[in-house]
Amino acid sequence: MLVRGVKEMKDTTFAISETIAVLLAEKKYRSLRDILTTMRAADIAIMFDGISETKLPLLFRLLPKELAAETFVEMESDSQELLIRSFSDAELKAVVSELFVDDAVAIVEEMPANVVKRILLQADPEMRKMINEILNYPDESAGSVMTTEYVTLRPQMTVEAAIKRIRRTGTDKETIYTCYVTNDARVLIGYVSLKSLILAEEDERIEDIMGTDIISVKTFDDQEDVAAVFLKYDLSALPVVDNEGRIVGIVTVDDAIDILEEEATEDIEKMAAITPSDKPYMKMSALEICKSRFPWLLLLMVSATFTGMIITSFEHALAAQVALAAFIPMLMDSAGNTGSQASATVIRALSLGELVFTDLVKVVWKEIRIAVYCGLALAVACFAKVLVIDMWILQIENVTATVALVVSVTLALTILCAKIIGSAMPLLAKKVGFDPAVMSAPLITTIADAISLMIYFRIATAVLHI
Amino acid sequence: MLVRGVKEMKDTTFAISETIAVLLAEKKYRSLRDILTTMRAADIAIMFDGISETKLPLLFRLLPKELAAETFVEMESDSQELLIRSFSDAELKAVVSELFVDDAVAIVEEMPANVVKRILLQADPEMRKMINEILNYPDESAGSVMTTEYVTLRPQMTVEAAIKRIRRTGTDKETIYTCYVTNDARVLIGYVSLKSLILAEEDERIEDIMGTDIISVKTFDDQEDVAAVFLKYDLSALPVVDNEGRIVGIVTVDDAIDILEEEATEDIEKMAAITPSDKPYMKMSALEICKSRFPWLLLLMVSATFTGMIITSFEHALAAQVALAAFIPMLMDSAGNTGSQASATVIRALSLGELVFTDLVKVVWKEIRIAVYCGLALAVACFAKVLVIDMWILQIENVTATVALVVSVTLALTILCAKIIGSAMPLLAKKVGFDPAVMSAPLITTIADAISLMIYFRIATAVLHI
Numbered sequence: 001m002l003v004r005g006v007k008e009m010k011d012t013t014f015a016i017s018e019t020i021a022v023l024l025a026e027k028k029y030r031s032l033r034d035i036l037t038t039m040r041a042a043d044i045a046i047m048f049d050g051i052s053e054t055k056l057p058l059l060f061r062l063l064p065k066e067l068a069a070e071t072f073v074e075m076e077s078d079s080q081e082l083l084i085r086s087f088s089d090a091e092l093k094a095v096v097s098e099l100f101v102d103d104a105v106a107i108v109e110e111m112p113a114n115v116v117k118r119i120l121l122q123a124d125p126e127m128r129k130m131i132n133e134i135l136n137y138p139d140e141s142a143g144s145v146m147t148t149e150y151v152t153l154r155p156q157m158t159v160e161a162a163i164k165r166i167r168r169t170g171t172d173k174e175t176i177y178t179c180y181v182t183n184d185a186r187v188l189i190g191y192v193s194l195k196s197l198i199l200a201e202e203d204e205r206i207e208d209i210m211g212t213d214i215i216s217v218k219t220f221d222d223q224e225d226v227a228a229v230f231l232k233y234d235l236s237a238l239p240v241v242d243n244e245g246r247i248v249g250i251v252t253v254d255d256a257i258d259i260l261e262e263e264a265t266e267d268i269e270k271m272a273a274i275t276p277s278d279k280p281y282m283k284m285s286a287l288e289i290c291k292s293r294f295p296w297l298l299l300l301m302v303s304a305t306f307t308g309m310i311i312t313s314f315e316h317a318l319a320a321q322v323a324l325a326a327f328i329p330m331l332m333d334s335a336g337n338t339g340s341q342a343s344a345t346v347i348r349a350l351s352l353g354e355l356v357f358t359d360l361v362k363v364v365w366k367e368i369r370i371a372v373y374c375g376l377a378l379a380v381a382c383f384a385k386v387l388v389i390d391m392w393i394l395q396i397e398n399v400t401a402t403v404a405l406v407v408s409v410t411l412a413l414t415i416l417c418a419k420i421i422g423s424a425m426p427l428l429a430k431k432v433g434f435d436p437a438v439m440s441a442p443l444i445t446t447i448a449d450a451i452s453l454m455i456y457f458r459i460a461t462a463v464l465h466i
Numbered sequence: 467m468l469v470r471g472v473k474e475m476k477d478t479t480f481a482i483s484e485t486i487a488v489l490l491a492e493k494k495y496r497s498l499r500d501i502l503t504t505m506r507a508a509d510i511a512i513m514f515d516g517i518s519e520t521k522l523p524l525l526f527r528l529l530p531k532e533l534a535a536e537t538f539v540e541m542e543s544d545s546q547e548l549l550i551r552s553f554s555d556a557e558l559k560a561v562v563s564e565l566f567v568d569d570a571v572a573i574v575e576e577m578p579a580n581v582v583k584r585i586l587l588q589a590d591p592e593m594r595k596m597i598n599e600i601l602n603y604p605d606e607s608a609g610s611v612m613t614t615e616y617v618t619l620r621p622q623m624t625v626e627a628a629i630k631r632i633r634r635t636g637t638d639k640e641t642i643y644t645c646y647v648t649n650d651a652r653v654l655i656g657y658v659s660l661k662s663l664i665l666a667e668e669d670e671r672i673e674d675i676m677g678t679d680i681i682s683v684k685t686f687d688d689q690e691d692v693a694a695v696f697l698k699y700d701l702s703a704l705p706v707v708d709n710e711g712r713i714v715g716i717v718t719v720d721d722a723i724d725i726l727e728e729e730a731t732e733d734i735e736k737m738a739a740i741t742p743s744d745k746p747y748m749k750m751s752a753l754e755i756c757k758s759r760f761p762w763l764l765l766l767m768v769s770a771t772f773t774g775m776i777i778t779s780f781e782h783a784l785a786a787q788v789a790l791a792a793f794i795p796m797l798m799d800s801a802g803n804t805g806s807q808a809s810a811t812v813i814r815a816l817s818l819g820e821l822v823f824t825d826l827v828k829v830v831w832k833e834i835r836i837a838v839y840c841g842l843a844l845a846v847a848c849f850a851k852v853l854v855i856d857m858w859i860l861q862i863e864n865v866t867a868t869v870a871l872v873v874s875v876t877l878a879l880t881i882l883c884a885k886i887i888g889s890a891m892p893l894l895a896k897k898v899g900f901d902p903a904v905m906s907a908p909l910i911t912t913i914a915d916a917i918s919l920m921i922y923f924r925i926a927t928a929v930l931h932i
Contacts, residue, residue, distance in 0.1 A: 038679060170664065198632060234508075272809075273807060289832070289836050300800065307796070308792040308796055319788050325794075328794060329915055332799075333773070344735065344737070345738070345747055366752055370752045
């Protein structure tokens with residue numbers, strides 16, 4: 001018996017991998033096999049990903065057939081490739097035949113062409129057909145993440161016949177907990193949960209107990225929309241239909257969870273000016289990471305030229321009043337921070353489907369009110385801070401109450417502008433078909449900085465007569 | 467029949483709410499009821515949340531009992547409160563008796579004390595006991611998100627007896643797809659999926675077909691860990707056990723999805739210097755949003771004082787070479803951006819469980835290599851940019867090749883420092899028990915800014931002899 005809490009679980013994985021290293025060195029294969037069969041595929045995969053290339057094929061061959069396939073699915077793609085290259089054709093066939101179609105597709109998508117060819121050659125004809133069908137859908141579409149292994153029932157069947165059919169065909173299906181009812185033209189006309197089948201009488205007809213309020217997605221719908229449907233309706237599986245309403249596949253809840261996590265990670269990366277990648281951080285080389293970060297840094301560096309130009313054009317003011325320079329970092333940081341607050345909130349609300357473009361006016365109006373509260377409070381705090389800290393405690397030369405006033409008024413106006421830009425730009429980006437997450441912190445910061453400095457120097461030159 | 471793609475779905479909700487407004491005005495209650503019963507609870511809830519306070523109780527009473535409870539669960543808490551206040555005791559009892567325990571708990575947690583008292587009064591004694599039990603667990607613990615409605619089986623039962631038991635007791639259970647096997651002391655000793663029950667022979671014994679590689683969490687484990695387990699093992703439900711290994715509840719996958727979304731939103735908010743809130747953006751007042759944003763803006767504004775002090779202490783250098791000021795925004799922005807890239811990556815990897823504290827050295831070493839690649843490339847680009855754009859095209863006064871060199875070298879060193887700080891601080895925060903997400907963009911930016919300016923002026927004064 002293995003009852004494990006989360007914390008112990010992590011420790012166990014570490015402890016076991018040491019035991020396994022020792023047993024492997026001593027060639028105690030029977031004990032190794034016994035240990036591995038008590039473990040979950042996900043844990044074995046984590047351990048295997050950390051094992052040396054020479055030992056991996058040997059250990060993998062110790063796994064029973066079904067566990068081997070489950071483990072294979074969970075492994076990183078470079079370990080998968082290594083294994084496939086070490087497999088004989090018969091071994092490859094054994095693993096491929098145990099895979100679910102959507103897992104096979106996910107693996108094929110990551111492999112180089114010659115490996116893909118070998119996999120497809122070893123897959124049985126029906127599997128090959130299904131893999132190719134799914135591969136034809138565009139990346140990140142519902143069709144590309146669905147599986148074609150689901151249970152279909154007919155409306156005239158009795159509950160007894162349906163359960164018999166499930167018992168006969170269910171083993172290889174990704175889920176049997178929701179079955180789909182189709183008519184003669186393969187059009188989806190209803191669904192039955194296994195729960196309702198179990199709770200119904202044996203002689204009831206499927207058409208009398210099936211649900212007809214079908215929620216489905218089209219093959220070309222975006223995977224983000226697919227995940228949003230799961231989030232909204234708490235489904236365990238979601239049928240994918242073609243333009244004629246015929247069912248062509250299903251997406252299961254475990255895939256929906258992966259999509260949600262992937263999309264959240266993508267959003268976070270884009271919001272931090274990083275080109276998203278499928279690979280986990282520790283698996284990427286420094287050069288690969290550099291490639292996903294450098295273009296944004298370059299773009300933002302060049303666009304900061306405009307901010308520099310603003311300072312240059314007010315050089316005479318700065319020369320006359322060098323004390324003004326001391327407040328540039330605070331104004332720029334506040335502009336950036338307040339703008340990112342607004343953009344992060346709006347981008348997340350867009351991702352969760354809480355906002356649509358038509359809310360633009362409502363959102364901007366809300367941000368204006370927020371800016372008034374925050375801006376006034378912050379301006380007062382700033383005024384007090386400059387008087388107390390900069391003038392009284394630090395006694396910085398040339399900082400006067402007038403300078404404090406200029407800085408505080410600039411701050412309030414900056415916050416107003418940054419909140420409007422930060423909230424409006426993601427919505428506008430979405431409207432014209434860009435990813436709203438790109439309109440976030442770094443880009444908003446650059447724009448807000450420029451505006452902030454412009455306001456600062458205009459007010460300063462006017463008020464201080466420089 | 468209602469086959470709906472995602473896009474049509476949204477339109478339908480809008481269109482139907484207009485129809486309903488008209489029918490309501492014409493008092494066509496029978497047609498209203500017919501329309502509502504074809505809709506999904508989640509859609510009705512969205513529509514109800516937008517309906518006027520006076521009409522809501524009327525419309526709600528048109529729903530059949532079960533759909534009414536399902537819809538109630540999906541509604542916003544202010545609409546729920548409004549409805550409860552309009553309910554007679556009998557109506558409240560009818561709704562409460564249809565609720566799952568975990569949903570009842572979620573509702574109770576949002577209500578004011580007098581409403582809670584009414585709900586508990588109308589719940590039957592067993593339900594009341596279960597609600598109180600779950601309410602006793604700390605916020606965001608596994609115990610607080612679990613439900614106590616699951617199917618338990620005994621090891622000696624036959625498959626036939628087990629299915630009979632499920633048929634008898636399954637209606638009110640949150641899930642029947644995974645059943646839990648306990649011994650006489652209520653200790654969890656195994657699990658059986660409904661799939662394996664359906665595929666097994668009727669006379670097989672539960673102990674022979676049950677799985678014993680149980681994955682479970684403890685009642686006081688954090689909900690984030692609970693969600694991580696779902697992500698890793700693709701479960702449909704996860705048992706929650708006490709310190710003696712006795713099962714006290716289960717968490718279902720739909721709740722795990724909600725936790726994952728909640729945690730991702732929290733991370734994004736913290737990374738944008740916002741105090742997280744459970745309420746959706748559009749439901750929060752401007753003042754509430756202001757309260758979640760203002761403290762961070764104030765903190766960051768005050769901490770920018772240090773950056774200002776650095777500029778002040780090099781005031782003589784700035785006065786001698788005002789051209790240096792033009793590059794302050796570019797250096798500050800690059801420092802902030804490159805630091806946030808590192809911190810966002812590390813924070814996300816921590817959330818997904820891809821990183822632990824002991825990876826600190828590996829991570830920092832990786833970021834140093836990234837910084838060398840990115841820093842050198844960006845420094846070269848910056849040098850070229852200053853020469854071509856600032857000197858040649860814009861002809862900014864006093865910008866020389868030496869200035870370009872100072873700026874470029876500063877940029878490279880800044881990137882190195884920002885990457886190290888950005889990657890190390892979230893890991894250190896996690897180690898000492900803070901939320902790593904707090905160590906993100908805004909705070910890292912403030913620190914990176916200060917370091918960047920320090921490097922800039924030190925190099926500038928040394929090289930330019932000012």
